[in-house]
Amino acid sequence: MSLKTQIDAFEVQKKANVPADILNLMDVTTEKLIAEQLSEHALKVGDKFPAFELPDSKGKQISSTELLTKGPLVLSFYRGGWCPYCNLELRALNNMQQAFADQNAQLVAVSPQLPDESLSTQQQNELAYTVLSDVSNSLAKKCGLVFTLDERLIPVYDQLGLDIPKANGDESYELPLPATYVIDSQGVIQFAFAHEDYTLRAEPLDVLNAVKALNHV
Structure with missing residues (x-):
């Protein structure tokens, strides 16, 4: 089952269970973010991806230099474990983890x-x-x-039990757009997806095909 099919199914459940006024506010704030065209300023294919060193879930520092010595890097930015769309995407990528490994691609997810x-x-x-x-x-x-998360959504998220300050360790309410990059061994982006609409995600099969194309150049 494609990730989009899973997200579409979740959307049906959400509309059945979430009050209409909250759904409307989510739509309005998403449309506002889309209008700001933030993704137009995001890194794109052909750009050099910035080198990084970040802690993994056990606190070990992981560097992009180290990862890229092993093969292409697939990097997925997600908002947080509190986001159901992110969890669907994380699991969909996990279901294809072996396929990525067969291409010597390092699969990594990043959140604040x-x-x-x-x-x-x-x-x-x-x-x-x-x-x-x-x-x-x-x-x-x-x-x-x-x-920065629209302030109108903060009480809604609180009502839904989504504690972003606790998850991120600060009160900024800053989040990343959902984004997926395929980065070659030279650190150059060969596939890029970023969108202001948090319900839209890169299809894992498209990401895998980008990795395969990279390996056959």
């Missing part, structure tokens, strides 16, 4: 969550790949992905 929160996300989704903590969105900012 603290390492302990990243560990919870990794365990709850039974992820077999590396999950990194980009605290304060330092890497996401270099990629042009960061926005």
Whole structure:
């Protein structure tokens, strides 16, 4: 089943269970973010991806230099384990983890969550790949992905039990756009997806095909 099919099914459930006024506010704030065209300033194919060193879910520092010595890097930015769309994407990538490994691709997910929160996300989704903590969105900012959650959504998120300050360790409410990059051994982006609409995600099969194309150049 494609990731889009899974997300479409979740959308049906959400519309059946979430009050109409909240759904409307989510739509309005998403449309506002789309209008700001933040993704136009995000890193694109052909750009050099910034070198980084971030802690994994157990606190070990992981560097992009180290990862790229092993093969292409597939990097997926997600908002947090509190986001159901992110969890669907994380699991969909995990289901294809072996296919990525067969292409010598290193699959890595990145969020602004603290390492302990990243560990919870990794365990709850039974992820077999590396999950990194980009605290304060330092890497996401270099990629042009960061926005501040619309203040109108803060009480709604509180009502839904989504505690972003606890997950991220700050009160900024800064989040990354969902984004996926395929980066070659020279650190150059060969596939890029970023969108202001958090319900839209890169299809894992498209990402895998980008890796395969890279390996056959």
